[in-house]
Amino acid sequence: MILDLHRQGLSISAIARRTGRDPKTIRKYIARGLEPPVYGPRQVGRPGKLAPYLGYLRERITVFPDLSAVRLTREIRERGYQGAYTAVKRFLSANRPADRPKPFEIRFETPAGQQAQVDFARFVTVFTDQPEIPRIVWLFSLVLGHSRYIFARFVLHQDLQTLLRCHMLAFESIGGVPLEILYDRMKTAVTGEDGEGHVIYNRALLTMAQHYGFLPKACRPYRAKTKGKVERPFSYIRQDFFLARCFCNLDDLNAQLRDWLDTVANARLHGTTQRIVAEAFAAEQPELQPLPAGPFDALLKLERRVSHDGLVSIGGNYYSVPDRTRRIVEVHQLPDRIRILDQGQVVAEHPVLEGRRQSLVDPAHRHGLIAKAPRSASEKIVIGRPGDQVARRSLSFYQAVADRLAAAGGQS
16 A cells, blocks of 8 residues: 555655554655565564473474364363463464475366356555545455356445345346355355254345345355355456556446456456456356346335435435425335335335445425415415416406505595
């Protein structure tokens, strides 16, 4: 971030204020550039409580180099060790045999249309329309396992509604649905496990899976390589697209991302498959399941109070309702839109806003005060405001009024 801000022309003091670092630190990293810092050998620290068990640990990892720190901590605790697990972990990290061959990785390939992998990744940026506020944005990515085709979109949240909406956009973009989708154990997808170790999925996700016809699958805990096809593109997107770019706002960020995906990421020769990604996707796309005929309308029902200025707060944003709507309304949150009902009738429908503290007001909801129409031609109407009308009367009426005023003036 320091180097990126420096390339954008910010001064040392401005970078220090934005990052919360001392100006001397800023100068040091600017002078160093991208050269990695040089560290001395790791200090294991004082042996302390671990000292009596160092010989045992060395012997164990010499014979069995793959024993975990958890396992060895448990073993030495059975022998009387009362120290911390972190001390054992640090010692093993510094003393494991380094020359042993690592096991080969098994590459897992899937047939065309079989699997996609989904995940979120965290990014931090500063939008030029509000340069004083660092923004946390989340990158939703869906990668087809066979062709490695990437659909990606930056969002401001990773809640359930955003997850469902991103799925809908991804399916529409690729023009079909894979047979199964592999997830990390994100809370919006996986809510836990039952007593027998079976994965419990979020109900809304299961409803979407039933509607689109895919099978959700959760990868095993602490096995990031299970989702390597979606994990690796995150670093690729960060390095090849995200760094050293300027973005006006979220819409501009996503516009630049779409262009980069079309012209660079999905147009490249993939290092593993040795095929152009877009060409491999063109061959895989017919193998995807067709999109369902109807829209996905799974919803979350809420009750909300209308504010004095005619707005309803939903998900940190504000949506308008028509004048004279009752104070208590029912809200239906769909993946891509908001419906507001008054006594069972839909009175407002809005697209979902990204971000927080934004307002969306439909001009049709704000008519203001409307003058009542006259009930008869002789009804009196107050004159003096735009839009008022004068009742029509015959000339004899105005002549009679003039004669009366003249007679009254003569008497005075």
